[in-house]
Amino acid sequence: MEDITAAVRFFVAVELLGLVTWPLISRIFRRFPDEGWAFSKIFGILSVTWCAWMLSSLHILAFRRGNTLLLTLALAAACWGWRALHGKNELRNFSARLWTSFFGPDRNWFIITGEIVFAASFFFWTDARSFKPDLQDLEKFMDYGFMLSSLKTEYFPPLDHFLAGETINYYYLGHTIAALLVQLSGVVPGMGYNLQMSNLLALGLIESFSLGAGLFWLLPGIARMSLRARSMASGLVSATFVMLLGNLHYAVHLPFVGGSYWYPDATRYIPATIHEFPFYSFIVNDLHGHVSDIPLVLLSIALTFSLFFAITAKKPPAERTEKLTLYVLTAFSIGACYVVSSWEFAIYLVLYGLSLWTAHAINLKEGTGASLRRSFFTLATLVRTALGSVLVVGVAILFWLPHWFTMKPPAQGIGLVTWGMHSPPAKLALVWGLQGFFVIGYLLYRHLDRKRQALLLHSSRHPEKPKKRSVAENDNSSPFSFPEILITLSALLILIPELIYFKDIYPGHPRANTVFKFYYQAWIMLGIVAGCSIALLWTDLRKLKSTWSFGFRALTVVLIAAGGLYSCRAVNQTIGGVKTRIGIDGTRFLDSAVPADSKAIQWMNANIPGQPLIVEAVGESYTLYSRVASFTAFPTILGWPAHEWLWRGSSSLPLRPTSRLQKKTGQPDTVDIRREDVRVLYETENVEIARQLLQKYGVAYIYLGALERDKYPGLKEDKFSALAQVIYDRDGVKIYKVQE
Numbered sequence: 113m114e115d116i117t118a119a120v121r122f123f124v125a126v127e128l129l130g131l132v133t134w135p136l137i138s139r140i141f142r143r144f145p146d147e148g149w150a151f152s153k154i155f156g157i158l159s160v161t162w163c164a165w166m167l168s169s170l171h172i173l174a175f176r177r178g179n180t181l182l183l184t185l186a187l188a189a190a191c192w193g194w195r196a197l198h199g200k201n202e203l204r205n206f207s208a209r210l211w212t213s214f215f216g217p218d219r220n221w222f223i224i225t226g227e228i229v230f231a232a233s234f235f236f237w238t239d240a241r242s243f244k245p246d247l248q249d250l251e252k253f254m255d256y257g258f259m260l261s262s263l264k265t266e267y268f269p270p271l272d273h274f275l276a277g278e279t280i281n282y283y284y285l286g287h288t289i290a291a292l293l294v295q296l297s298g299v300v301p302g303m304g305y306n307l308q309m310s311n312l313l314a315l316g317l318i319e320s321f322s323l324g325a326g327l328f329w330l331l332p333g334i335a336r337m338s339l340r341a342r343s344m345a346s347g348l349v350s351a352t353f354v355m356l357l358g359n360l361h362y363a364v365h366l367p368f369v370g371g372s373y374w375y376p377d378a379t380r381y382i383p384a385t386i387h388e389f390p391f392y393s394f395i396v397n398d399l400h401g402h403v404s405d406i407p408l409v410l411l412s413i414a415l416t417f418s419l420f421f422a423i424t425a426k427k428p429p430a431e432r433t434e435k436l437t438l439y440v441l442t443a444f445s446i447g448a449c450y451v452v453s454s455w456e457f458a459i460y461l462v463l464y465g466l467s468l469w470t471a472h473a474i475n476l477k478e479g480t481g482a483s484l485r486r487s488f489f490t491l492a493t494l495v496r497t498a499l500g501s502v503l504v505v506g507v508a509i510l511f512w513l514p515h516w517f518t519m520k521p522p523a524q525g526i527g528l529v530t531w532g533m534h535s536p537p538a539k540l541a542l543v544w545g546l547q548g549f550f551v552i553g554y555l556l557y558r559h560l561d562r563k564r565q566a567l568l569l570h571s572s573r574h575p576e577k578p579k580k581r582s583v584a585e586n587d588n589s590s591p592f593s594f595p596e597i598l599i600t601l602s603a604l605l606i607l608i609p610e611l612i613y614f615k616d617i618y619p620g621h622p623r624a625n626t627v628f629k630f631y632y633q634a635w636i637m638l639g640i641v642a643g644c645s646i647a648l649l650w651t652d653l654r655k656l657k658s659t660w661s662f663g664f665r666a667l668t669v670v671l672i673a674a675g676g677l678y679s680c681r682a683v684n685q686t687i688g689g690v691k692t693r694i695g696i697d698g699t700r701f702l703d704s705a706v707p708a709d710s711k712a713i714q715w716m717n718a719n720i721p722g723q724p725l726i727v728e729a730v731g732e733s734y735t736l737y738s739r740v741a742s743f744t745a746f747p748t749i750l751g752w753p754a755h756e757w758l759w760r761g762s763s764s765l766p767l768r769p770t771s772r773l774q775k776k777t778g779q780p781d782t783v784d785i786r787r788e789d790v791r792v793l794y795e796t797e798n799v800e801i802a803r804q805l806l807q808k809y810g811v812a813y814i815y816l817g818a819l820e821r822d823k824y825p826g827l828k829e830d831k832f833s834a835l836a837q838v839i840y841d842r843d844g845v846k847i848y849k850v851q852e
Contacts (some may be wrong), residue, residue, distance in 0.1 A: 115696050116233050118299040119238045121387040123231070124306040125297040126315075129156035132188040135195030140437060141418060143425075145329045145343055146222035150322030151414055153230075154315055154407040156450055161285070161292050162186050162511070169514035174266040177295045179401025180430075181240075217456055222325060225344060226318045229351065234314035237394070240683070241306050243690040247698035248705065253742035254755060257338055258284050258697070260301055260745035262291035264723050267517050273741040275786075276725040276809050277772050281519055281759045285451035286404025302699035305399060312403055313394050316355045318718040319410035322637075324350025324643035326414070330421060331644065332593050353547065355390050355406075355634050358678025359541045362585035368675070378542065382535045384621045385609075386628035388542055389635045395682045401453030402632055408449055409636060409837045412460045417594045423471035430545070438506060439500070447508030451515045455629035457508075459605065463637075464504060466597050469497040485818025520760040520769040524615035527622055534610050535627075544606065544632065546675050547638035549667070551599055554645035557652065558593075595641045596852050601643075602634040616758070695758035699743060706739060708843035709817050713743045713838055716847070718812075723747060724812035730790045737823075740815050749793075750786040773809070795826040799834050806835060806850055814848040 128312045130153035137155050142149025163183045167173035173183075230468035247256050258280060261270040268288070269279040293311070294304030325347030329339065361378040375395065379388045407605075419438040442464060450457035473487040480487075487493055509516055541548075613626040646668055653661040694700060726746045731737025733752035735741065742749040753763065761768040763783045774781040793805045807813075814836055821827055836848035 113300060113303065115238075115242060115303070118303045118312075118696065119235060119307060122293060122299055122304070123234055124791060125293055126153055126157065126311055128733050129153065129160060129184070130297075132156040132184060133159050133191050134638065135191045139195070140441060141326075141328060142432075143418070143421060144222075144322060144326040144414075145340070146220070146226055146322050146325070148322070148414075149223045150226045150318040151411050154319065154411050155445075157289060157293070158246075158408065161188055161289050162444075163187060164226060164292060164447070164833075165288060165706070166514070168266070169268045169660065171267050175262075175268065176600045177298075180292060180295055189652070196384050200634075201777065202687040206552060211340070222322070222344065222347070224569040225347075226321055227441070229321055229348075232319040232681070233317050234283055237310040237313050237600045238696060240308065240687050240695050241397070244687050245306050245694055245696050245698045246701035247302070247305060248701050250396055251398050251400070252698070253738055254752065255287065256301075257738075257742040257745055257751075258282075258287035259290045259294070259305060259399065261723070261744070262288040263294055263301060263747050266499065269512070271723050271745070271747050273745050273747050275756055275760075275771075276727075276747040276749045278747075278767075278813070279518065281522075281769065283401045283451060283453050283519070284796060285448065285515075286401050287399060289404065290399060298591065300522045300697065302697040306397070306696045309394060309397055309399060309403075309430065312406060315407040316390060316410065317351045319407055320354040320640060320643075320844075321347040321348075321351040323410055323414050324640050324647075325419075327417065327595060327640060328630075329647075330643045331595070332514065336504060340615060342651065345650070346643045346647035348643075349646050353642045353675075355637035355639075356679055357546065357639075357672065357675030357684065358389065359387075360545050360671075360674050360678075361675035362681055363676040364542060365587050373681065375678070376483075378678055381662075382539045382543070382627070383686055384533070384624060385535070386621075386624045387631045388628060389632065391679050392682065395686055402456070402629065405449055405452045405456045406636070408445060408452060409456050409460060409633065412442065412445045412449060412456075413598075413637070413640070415445055416460070416464050420462075420471045420594055420597070423468075424474050439503060440611050443504040443507035444511050445502070447511045450508070451512050453629075454521060456633060457710045459601070459630070459633050461501075461508075461596070462604075463601050465497065466601060467594070468500045469493065470597055472496045472500075498600070501562065513606055518552050522616075522768065524757060526611050527615050529609070529611055529613060529623065533623060541604075544638075546671055547635070547642045550649075551638055551641040552646040553649055553664070556601065557645075557649055560598075579584075592732040595644055598637040598641050602637045605634040682695070702739070702743065706818070709819075710846045711738055711842060712815075712817065712840060712845045712847060713740060716740070716744050716746070720746070720813070725749075725810050726813045726815055727790060727793060727806075727809070727811050728815040728817075729785050729794070729820040731819065731823060738818060739819075746813070749790050749811070753783050753787060777808070794820060794824040795828060797828045797831060802831050812850055814850065815845075816848070817845040 115576075119565055130149075133156040134149070134152045137148040137152040141151060160180065160183060163186075164173070164175055164180050165181075167183075168175040171215050181565070232427055247253070256275070257273040258270065259275050261280070262268075262284065265271065268289070270284060272278045272280045289306040292303060293308060294301055297307075299306070299307060325343040327350075328341040328346035349364045359378055361381060362373060362375075365373060365377075375392075379386060379392055390403075390406060393400070415438060419435070419442055422435050422438055446457060446460045446464060451458060463522075469488065472493045473484060473490075476482060477491060477494055609623055609627045613623040615622065616625050618624060622756065624814040649664055651670070653664050699710075702713065723746055725748070726740060726741045727749050729737060730750045733754040738751035740746065740750060741751050756767075757763040760783070766774060766782055768782045771781040773779075789805055789808070793802055814832055816827075816829065816832075832848050837849045839847055839849045840847035
């Protein structure tokens, strides 16, 4: 399949899935300037995925293309049929509005701009990735194997290609979403992996654009003048901050390191930590949970904001059914985060709780005239917040209940940050200086503006009410707005890793994962706020001295350029140096890296159905070992040991959750035992011992290639002839089919 054909098919599949749920989303996000168009794509993808995943998890309907197409059509019929009951000629009206937006001052300019952003970023990044598509380094063997296993499975959870006989004990929904898009678009999996990375980048851009524009559009006290243009600017700048910029590390160190700078340094310079950000993730191209979660967390933020606004808005007041729908959809979205990456589930539940608490406090203040501080701690506010929180947590778990039953997190407790482990303030400033400047500017300006409004309202010298400046949909004089909630949670996410951390299997870097996951989400939220801040201050500072306005604009340009310098450097070091277009199929590197294995893997994928168990050499993680399991999704006895150690809790202790093998035999099943069993299987001369090991794990195929011969110098191949039949023998690779 040609690259452009695959890209267009994938793109069209995403667009059509967005149309599936557009009638519902446009109703829920009706106050947004684009009426939620940007979020219809991820919501449509997630909704179809949930239907297919749930029915497959319950063993009602297999995860196959035909079934997924039927579910997509059924969901589209339900959504459009529902909207038809609430308004006739919905499709015709929408098409007319979209057409007239090209010629008039209609809000649908936001839809057009969003689509331009989405399409341009998707095809541009796909083209750029075609120069370096390889799924070779870092953790791509894991990610591609998860995606391929999801694609080949009939019933969830998918099989773990690194641990024969077991299902994935990790967060795999992001890989399942990729598999579903591969399935619907009909592209080959090697292309689908890279196309999904382009899709995630494009979704992140269009959603952060919509969210930044929507926050500004509905910000209390914003003048009507140039509202559309300023909201558009807020959205574009927010998208840039969230998805395209790096931190200030490279710009500050450029005079000292020059050409010797290596782009990963910007994500590791706080000692013993990881502090990545979205653009770095798309450079390294790993389809990890925190990357797949970007569109979902932006959707969760938007739904939480919509709920916050529905509770606090006075004109027009939200209907009870609208609020209930928002509660359910917020639970659905946040619940999905747990199946993609559990850290985000906890973080955005906190965001939801803070938003709900603040909204109820604002309502109480407006209704009773009590102070806002007192309103936060009244019994009524606390009870309403608690009930709303319990509702959403319960519904979130219920939506994704099969995963809660099958996945056992390898939690190891909480540790206290001791002296010497803290982040140096100067290095923290390099991480957060870009967003921090605009966040502080936003808070100061909003504080001063509120004081000015209060003086105008209450001063005896100015008894008349101040001129109304807010848009009609947001007649809300509350001193709190949603950006302040995003700032509060982000500040907590930056502070908490200086106090505690969550333990994992890397004691030498105890804070690394906590800092990584907390900072990543703070980056997204503060990026949205930064866009609002710039759109607000860029024009409003003109009311003050011209020097203030000029200084702010100049510093804004300098800071954005500094963040952009890193992005340019990272692209140049990874993709820019490649002069030959390879194509977007990420599996092509096998042809040059391990040509004999590449031919064998292609043969296996073409001629061996299902996901039979195999055995291949066990090597270290982040190497070419497990290449067969990763690119066929045929589970091997043991793949990358460190990963199974991480997912199952230990290398030497019995696997958690208890493996099927241990339940069957009553004998301990550990990573170390499996590693030794594979060595014995290849090196023993005893046919009976080899037979017992093959039967123990249910191995169907034995793989023998160059890595097996290198790993096991004492390899005894003759015994395999008594146990299995050679079905493939080319270029030094043999594949044996075990006799039943």
